[in-house]
Amino acid sequence: MPARVPRRPMEDIDPFANAIAPPENESLQERELRLQKERAARQISEAIDAELSREQAFEKKRPKPVKILLLGQSESGKSTTLKNFQLMYEPKAFKAERASWRAIIQLNIVRSVRIILDAISRAQNIGGRPASARSSVSSQDSAFPRVDSELVALKMRLSSLLEVEQQLMKRLSVPGEVEPTERPLASSSRRHQPRELAVNSTVVWQGVFRRTGDGNGRESLDSDHLVDWDDPEDPGVKLHACRDDLKRLWEHPTVQAILEKQSIRLQESAGFFLDSIDAVTSLRYIPTDDHILRARLKTLGVSEHRMRLSDPTGGMSRDFRIFDVGGTRSLRAAWVSYFDDMDAIIFLAPISAFDQVLTEDPTVNRLADSYKLWTTINSNKLLQKTNLILFLNKIDIMQAKLAAGIRLSDFVDSYGRRPNDFDSASKYLKKQFQAILKQNSPTPRIFYCHLTNVIDTKSTRYVLAGIKDMLMRANLQESHLIL
Numbered sequence: 001m002p003a004r005v006p007r008r009p010m011e012d013i014d015p016f017a018n019a020i021a022p023p024e025n026e027s028l029q030e031r032e033l034r035l036q037k038e039r040a041a042r043q044i045s046e047a048i049d050a051e052l053s054r055e056q057a058f059e060k061k062r063p064k065p066v067k068i069l070l071l072g073q074s075e076s077g078k079s080t081t082l083k084n085f086q087l088m089y090e091p092k093a094f095k096a097e098r099a100s101w102r103a104i105i106q107l108n109i110v111r112s113v114r115i116i117l118d119a120i121s122r123a124q125n126i127g128g129r130p131a132s133a134r135s136s137v138s139s140q141d142s143a144f145p146r147v148d149s150e151l152v153a154l155k156m157r158l159s160s161l162l163e164v165e166q167q168l169m170k171r172l173s174v175p176g177e178v179e180p181t182e183r184p185l186a187s188s189s190r191r192h193q194p195r196e197l198a199v200n201s202t203v204v205w206q207g208v209f210r211r212t213g214d215g216n217g218r219e220s221l222d223s224d225h226l227v228d229w230d231d232p233e234d235p236g237v238k239l240h241a242c243r244d245d246l247k248r249l250w251e252h253p254t255v256q257a258i259l260e261k262q263s264i265r266l267q268e269s270a271g272f273f274l275d276s277i278d279a280v281t282s283l284r285y286i287p288t289d290d291h292i293l294r295a296r297l298k299t300l301g302v303s304e305h306r307m308r309l310s311d312p313t314g315g316m317s318r319d320f321r322i323f324d325v326g327g328t329r330s331l332r333a334a335w336v337s338y339f340d341d342m343d344a345i346i347f348l349a350p351i352s353a354f355d356q357v358l359t360e361d362p363t364v365n366r367l368a369d370s371y372k373l374w375t376t377i378n379s380n381k382l383l384q385k386t387n388l389i390l391f392l393n394k395i396d397i398m399q400a401k402l403a404a405g406i407r408l409s410d411f412v413d414s415y416g417r418r419p420n421d422f423d424s425a426s427k428y429l430k431k432q433f434q435a436i437l438k439q440n441s442p443t444p445r446i447f448y449c450h451l452t453n454v455i456d457t458k459s460t461r462y463v464l465a466g467i468k469d470m471l472m473r474a475n476l477q478e479s480h481l482i483l
């Protein structure tokens with residue numbers, strides 16, 4: 001009869017010891033077998049531990065990823081700059097997102113239509129009042145453009161497009177991902193701004209329109225296969241049916257007069273596609289790179305994008321992490337938690353906004369807000385060693401505004417009697433931002449500044465490649481890989 005191994009008394013009181021204790025009445029032979037198995041398991045576990053320590057040591061030796069944070073007020077062009085990075089360094093992923101951007105562009109177009117229809121309604125209200133009542137509202141109302149029956153009929157027909165807006169908003173607004181509350185449109189500047197779609201993370205909303213797989217277990221990258229053309233809820237069909245009315249509305253002289261009278265400059269606003277109605281409303285429309293860069297989708301949270309970029313000689317490559325944040329005032333508190341570990345901040349100041357106010361606070365001029373934000377970033381101690389790169393952005397709109405006679409000195413007193421041309425204005429603004437850096441930086445630092453139009457891929461490509469090379473070189477030096 002095989003000998004029995006006695007149990008230790010601890011096992012009766014400690015549940016864990018109990019669970020791993022040898023079976024009761026274990027024979028010597030069974031015991032030997034169990035110990036052999038335990039030795040083998042221990043060897044495997046030790047091998048795993050050794051592999052983990054080797055990997056950790058390797059990770060420590062590897063250069064740290066290069067981290068870039070995009071900052072600036074809402075609509076300054078942060079997400080558009082990120083799109084340029086993606087277009088340059090992750091073209092395949094960028095292409096795969098076309099179906100999702102198609103829906104955003106459709107939404108952008110319908111939003112512009114809504115702004116026009118609202119403006120016509122206001123014109124109708126004023127026009128419908130007796131002359132005496134009108135003069136009490138504004139002395140200029142007598143010259144208010146008259147809305148004729150053709151325009152009324154056009155407005156009626158296009159009102160049906162607002163359903164498309166609802167439908168798209170509902171579909172793209174993933175629960176928990178959208179702005180929680182819609183504030184009342186109290187101020188005059190918000191009066192012309194219907195609710196904007198905003199998202200927290202790019203991953204979720206893009207999934208809504210992505211058509212996955214081609215039956216072979218991989219995603220097709222052929223643009224035409226990215227969209228589900230048989231989707232009964234696809235707004236493309238309705239937009240296509242309305243294309244002539246859309247064109248008539250946008251080209252209508254009375255509409256142009258109404259917009260001018262109400263100081264609504266749609267061409268300069270985010271997500272403007274009314275000059276591309278034929279393309280956007282065509283059946284089987286797939287957005288071009290240019291359209292994707294012009295599409296407007298407000299960012300709510302912070303999103304991190306990883307990409308691997310190679311150095312100019314093609315030899316080395318580095319991991320890059322780019323962080324895109326929401327720029328609306330209420331979202332800025334979240335920025336600071338990303339400050340301690342950044343290699344560079346690209347700060348975007350949309351200089352064309354010198355005659356505009358913040359959507360979230362119409363008492364604040366947008367240029368003044370950019371100055372203030374830039375001052376805060378410059379003086380922050382956590383960012384002492386971070387490269388600060390300034391983009392004086394939206395120069396295309398700035399050029400158009402100055403050429404149209406909008407005077408910088410009417411909004412920036414200190415500009416005085418300087419010429420109202422782009423060259424003088426941009427040089428002046430650049431100096432202002434440089435002076436802020438000099439006055440507020442805790443330690444002297446280089447002033448990196450670019451005049452940008454980030455919806456122009458060609459010029460932006462050049463600027464971003466320069467930034468990438470500079471940061472990569474700094475990263476290599478820090479890692480002692482070059483001297």
Ligand SMILES: Nc1nc2c(ncn2[C@@H]2O[C@H](COP(=O)(O)OP(=O)(O)OP(=O)(O)O)[C@@H](O)[C@H]2O)c(=O)[nH]1
Nearest residue numbers: 075076077078079080271294296299327394453454
């Ligand atoms: N014309 C012109 N449009 C631009 C430029 N840069 C950005 N835009 C447009 O301006 C709009 C706003 O840009 P976004 O990149 O979404 O702005 P953002 O800074 O990410 O804004 P938030 O997410 O609200 O913080 C988009 O429709 C862009 O296409 C530019 O240089 N010129």
Ligand SMILES: [Mg+2]
Nearest residue numbers: 078079298299
């Ligand atoms: Mg954004």
